[in-house]
Amino acid sequence: MIKKQLKNILIAAATFGAMTASTTQAANWLMLQGTEPSGAAERDHVWGFIQAQYQDDKSDPNGAGGYIPPKLIGPNLDSQSAFNVNRARIGVRGTGMPLDSNVNYFILTEMGNNGITAPGGYNAALTDASITLNHIPGARLRIGMFKYPGAEEGLQAIHVFDYINFTSVTNQMLLERFPQASDANVPPTATPDANMAAYSRSVGAFRDTGIQVFDTFKSDNWEHSYAIMVGNGNGLNFGDNDDNMDTYLYWSSELVLGGKGGRRSGLKLFAWNQDGKRTSTVDKTQEQDRTRTGFGVKYLGKLFRVTAEYMKGEGMIFQGQHRPGHIYNNEEADGAYIEGGWYIANTNFEIDLRYDTYTRGENHPTSAANDESTADTMTIGTQYHFNKKTRLNLEYANRDYESNTAAVEAQQKDVGGRLAVQVTHIF
Amino acid sequence: MRKFYKSLVLLVAMAFIAPAHAANDFAEEKIVIQISDPDPFKQTQVLNVANNLIKHYGKNKVSIEIVAFGPGLRLLFEDNVNSGRIDSLTTDDVTFSACKNTITAMTKKLGHAPALHSNATPVTAGVVRIIDLVNQDYKLIKP
Numbered sequence: 417m418i419k420k421q422l423k424n425i426l427i428a429a430a431t432f433g434a435m436t437a438s439t440t441q442a443a444n445w446l447m448l449q450g451t452e453p454s455g456a457a458e459r460d461h462v463w464g465f466i467q468a469q470y471q472d473d474k475s476d477p478n479g480a481g482g483y484i485p486p487k488l489i490g491p492n493l494d495s496q497s498a499f500n501v502n503r504a505r506i507g508v509r510g511t512g513m514p515l516d517s518n519v520n521y522f523i524l525t526e527m528g529n530n531g532i533t534a535p536g537g538y539n540a541a542l543t544d545a546s547i548t549l550n551h552i553p554g555a556r557l558r559i560g561m562f563k564y565p566g567a568e569e570g571l572q573a574i575h576v577f578d579y580i581n582f583t584s585v586t587n588q589m590l591l592e593r594f595p596q597a598s599d600a601n602v603p604p605t606a607t608p609d610a611n612m613a614a615y616s617r618s619v620g621a622f623r624d625t626g627i628q629v630f631d632t633f634k635s636d637n638w639e640h641s642y643a644i645m646v647g648n649g650n651g652l653n654f655g656d657n658d659d660n661m662d663t664y665l666y667w668s669s670e671l672v673l674g675g676k677g678g679r680r681s682g683l684k685l686f687a688w689n690q691d692g693k694r695t696s697t698v699d700k701t702q703e704q705d706r707t708r709t710g711f712g713v714k715y716l717g718k719l720f721r722v723t724a725e726y727m728k729g730e731g732m733i734f735q736g737q738h739r740p741g742h743i744y745n746n747e748e749a750d751g752a753y754i755e756g757g758w759y760i761a762n763t764n765f766e767i768d769l770r771y772d773t774y775t776r777g778e779n780h781p782t783s784a785a786n787d788e789s790t791a792d793t794m795t796i797g798t799q800y801h802f803n804k805k806t807r808l809n810l811e812y813a814n815r816d817y818e819s820n821t822a823a824v825e826a827q828q829k830d831v832g833g834r835l836a837v838q839v840t841h842i843f
Numbered sequence: 844m845r846k847f848y849k850s851l852v853l854l855v856a857m858a859f860i861a862p863a864h865a866a867n868d869f870a871e872e873k874i875v876i877q878i879s880d881p882d883p884f885k886q887t888q889v890l891n892v893a894n895n896l897i898k899h900y901g902k903n904k905v906s907i908e909i910v911a912f913g914p915g916l917r918l919l920f921e922d923n924v925n926s927g928r929i930d931s932l933t934t935d936d937v938t939f940s941a942c943k944n945t946i947t948a949m950t951k952k953l954g955h956a957p958a959l960h961s962n963a964t965p966v967t968a969g970v971v972r973i974i975d976l977v978n979q980d981y982k983l984i985k986p
Contacts, residue, residue, distance in 0.1 A: 455923030456883035514881060514914070515953055517922055 444670060445571045446630050446641050448678060450548050450558045452520040457511045464506035465575040467528065469838035472497040476830035482604030484827045485612045485737040486791075486817065491534035493612035493737060502838075503528040503574065507544065518550045522562065531591070531619035532652060543621060543652060558628040561652070565630070565643035565666030566590070566688045567710050568725055569753075570622035576678045578721075578757055578799065580809050580836040583772035584791040585751025589729045590708060592620035594651055595740035597697045602738040604827055612738040620651030624662060639670045639682075649692040649706075660703070662692030673717065681718060687711040694732055696744045704744045705731035721757040726750070733776050747777035755795075768797040768811070778821045789819040789828065805842040811835075870906035872896070875976040877985045879969070881914035888986040889918065890928050893937050902935045908976060912942030912969025916949065921958035933962040942969030 473496040475487035489498040507524030511517060524544040526532050532541050546560030563571055569586045582591065594617045602614045626647025633640045648655070649662030668686035675681045689709045696702035712725030733747035755770035771794050778787035797811030812835050817828035874896060878889045893907050909932075911919050918925065919941045929939060941963040950956045959965075966972040977983055 453883065453924040455917045455920040456886055456925065458881070458883060513952075514917065515949055515957065517920070 444632060444639060444641050444668060444684070445563075445573070446565060446643055446666070446668075447632050449522065449563060449573070450546070450628070450630065451550065451556065452509065452511055452517070454517040457514065457517070457520060459510050459512065459514050460508050461510045462506070462508050463843065464524075465503065465840060465842040466501065466505075467503040467575070467838055467840045468499070468501050469580060469836060470497070470499050471580075471834060471836045473834045474832040475834075476832060477606065478604055478827050478830065480604070481606040482827075483607060483610050483612065484604050484831075486815070486828070486831050488607075488610060488612055490737070491529060491531050491613060494610045495607060501528050502530045505543070505575075520548050520550070522546050522548075532621050533618070535613065535615050535617055535619070538618075541618060541652065543623060554631050554633070555629050556631050558630065559626075561623055561625040562628070563622050564624045564626075564645055564647060564662075564664045564690070565628065566622065566664060566690055566708070567727060568686065568712055568714060568723065573678050575840055575842050578755070578766075578768050578809075579770060579795060579797060580811055580838045581795075581813065581834070583751070583753045583770070584774035584793055585727055585749075585753065585772060588734045588774060588776065588791075589727060589749050589751060590622065592651055592706075592732075593734060593737070593740065593743060594618070594620065594653060595697055595743055599697075599740035601741045604738070614738050614740050618652045623652055624648060624664075625650065625654070626661075628664075630666075637672050639668075639672055641668045641670075642666065649694065657697075658693075658695035658703075660693040660695065662690060662706075665689045679716065681716055684714045684716075685711075686713075694744070698741070698744070702744060704746065707731060719759055719761070722755070724752070724754040726752040733779065735776075735779050742779050745777075745779045747779050749774065749776035751775065757799075764801045766799040766801070768795070768799065770795040770797075778819060778824060780821045780824050782823045783821040787820040789821070789824055790817070792816045807840055809836070809838045809840070869903065871904045872900055873906045873976075873979070873981040874908070875973055875981040875983050876907065876909045877969075877973060877983060878909060878911045878915035878918050879913040881917075883917075885915070885986060886918045886923070886925055890925055890932065892984060892986050893932055894928075897932075897935050897937070906936075906981075907932075908938040908940060908981070910940045910942070910966070910969050910972050910976075911963075912945045916941060916945045916957070919960045919963040921960055923960065926960055929960055929962060939963045940966045940969065940972050942966060942972075944968050 471489045473487055477483050485493050489495055504527040505524055509522040511520045522544055525540050526543050527540045544562050546558050546562040549557040567590055570590055593615050596616050599614055599616055602612055624647030626645055628643055628645035630643035643666040645664040647662050650657055666688045668684055670682045670684040673681035691707045693703050694706055707730045710725055710727035714723040728750040730748050731746050733745055733749045735742040751774035753772035757766055757768045759766050774791045775788050778789050793813050793815045795811055795813040800808045812833060814833050815831050817831040819825040819828050876889055876892060896905050896907055919939055939962055941959055943965050
C-alpha cells in the first residue's frame with residue numbers, strides 16, 4: 417500500500433511540477449510552517465504564543481479510591497483540578513538573507529508545562545529547528561527538527577487549534593511516548609499522593625528530526641501538496657536511538673475559496689502514512705513495528721467549519737501514561753473524529769462540537785484475545801475572540817470509556833466529564 | 844505638404860524625447876509612492892494605498908507611480924508574493940520604477956542581478972526619480 421501511495425504521489429508531483437510556474441505562498445500547513453513568503457519575509461521575525469488554562473475533571477476514583485491518568489490533569493497527573501501554563505512558546509523565523517528567497521529557517525522553543533517539558537523536568541525545550549532550501553522547483557527540502565507531515569490535528573498550528581484537549585485517537589495513538597529502560601508502571605493511586613506520569617522523556621509532539629521533500633502546486637482554484645519525509649523516529653529527542661528510520665508520506669488537495677493563513681477558507685482532502693520500527697529500551701533485541709495511516713476532509717468556510725478524519729495504527733499501541741512497560745506491543749487501534757464550528761454572525765462567539773471515538777487492542781496482563789478498550793467523547797465548546805490574536809476557549813468533554821478486560825474496565829468505567837477553560841494570546 | 848513633413852518630424856522627435864513613463868495628462872491628482880523599507884508589511888501597505896487612490900479618484904483621474912529603492916526594491920522581485928497585485932495595478936495604469944543603483948548594489952551582494960517583475964521599469968536612481976516627479980507637481984506619499 418505504501419509503495420502504491422508513493423507511486424501515486426510521485427506521478428502526481430511530476431505532473432503538477434510540469435504544469436506550474438507558481439511560487440505563490442500557499443496557505444497550507446506544509447507551506448505555512450516550512451516556507452516564507454517569497455520576496456516579502458523578514459530576516460528575523462520573532463513570534464510566539466501563551467496558553468494559560470484551568471481544567472477540572474469530574475471522574476470518580478475506582479473502588480479502592482485510586483485514579484488512572486484520564487481522571488487526572490496532565491502533565492503532572494497528580495490532581496483533578498489545576499491551573500496551568502500549558503504552552504509558552506517563543507521562536508524566530510525568516511530568511512537569513514532577505515534578498516535570497518531560496519533559503520528560510522524556523523526555530524521554536526517551549527517553556528510551558530506539558531508533555532514536552534514536564535517528563536524530563538525541563539524549564540525549556542527546543543521543539544523546532546529547521547532550514548528550508550527552495551532551490552529546486554517542485555521539490556523544496558526541509559532539514560532539521562519539525563512537525564512531520566501527518567494527521568490534521570497534529571500537523572496544524574496548535575495556537576489555532578479550536579479545542580483545548582486533543583481527541584483520544586490523537587492523544588493515545590498518534591502522540592508518541594518514548595519510554596526509558598528505568599520507566600516502571602505505576603498502579604492506580606489515590607490523590608493527593610497520585611503521580612501517574614510514569615514516562616520520563618518528552619512526548620514526540622508530532623515532530624521528528626530528518627529531511628522532507630515537499631511542495632505545493634496550483635491548478636486553477638486547487639492547491640495540491642505533497643510531502644515525503646525520512647526521520648529518526650525519535651520525536652524531540654536528539655540523535656537516533658537505533659538504526660531504524662521512519663518514513664512519512666502526505667498528500668492533500670484543497671479547493672481554495674478565499675482568504676489566507678491558518679484560517680483560509682477551503683475544502684481540503686488529505687491522506688497520510690507513517691511507517692517505522694522501534695527498538696525496545698528494555699530488551700534491545702526486540703524491534704517493534706509502528707505504523708499509522710489516515711485520511712480526512714476539512715471544510716472551512718466563513719460561517720461554519722467541518723472536519724472528519726479516520727486513523728488506524730498497528731504496533732506500539734499506547735496503554736496509558738502510567739504503563740510504559742506495556743508499550744512495546746503489536747496491538748492494533750483505530751479511531752475517528754468529526755467536528756464542526758459555527759461562527760455566530762455579527763458577534764465574536766463561535767460554537768464548537770466534536771465527537772471522537774478510539775478503540776485499541778487491550779494489552780493488560782489479564783486481557784483475553786480480542787479484548788478491546790473504547791473511548792468515546794463528545795466535546796461541546798465555545799470560543800470568544802477578543803481580537804485576531806487573543807481568544808478564550810471554554811469546553812466540556814463528556815467521556816464514555818469501556819473495556820472488555822475486567823481489570824481495565826474497573827479503572828475506566830468511572831471516567832467522567834472534564835471542564836476546561838483556556839486563554840490563548842499570539843504575539 | 845511641408846507642414847505635414849514638419850509635423851511628422853516633430854512627432855518622431857517627440858516620441859524619442861518622451862519620458863519612459865507616460866503620465867496620464869488628464870489626471871486630476873498625480874501621486875508618487877515611495878517604498879524603501881525592508882518591512883514586508885510596507886509592501887502590502889503601498890499596494891493598498893495605490894488601490895485605494897484608484898478607487899477614490901478613478902483610474903483615469905489619478906496618475907500613480909510607485910518608486911522602489913533600497914530594501915524596498917524586494918517588492919519588485921519577480922517571485923514576490925505580491926506579483927499578482929502588481930499585475931493588477933499595472934492594468935490600472937500604475938507605474939512601477941526600480942532604482943538602478945539598488946539593482947547594482949544587490950547584484951554585488953547576490954552574485955547575480957535580481958530578477959525583476961516584468962512590469963518594473965529601471966530608473967537611474969530612485970530618489971532622483973522621486974525628485975523629478977515632485978518637480979512635475981506629483982505629491983509624494985511614504986506609507
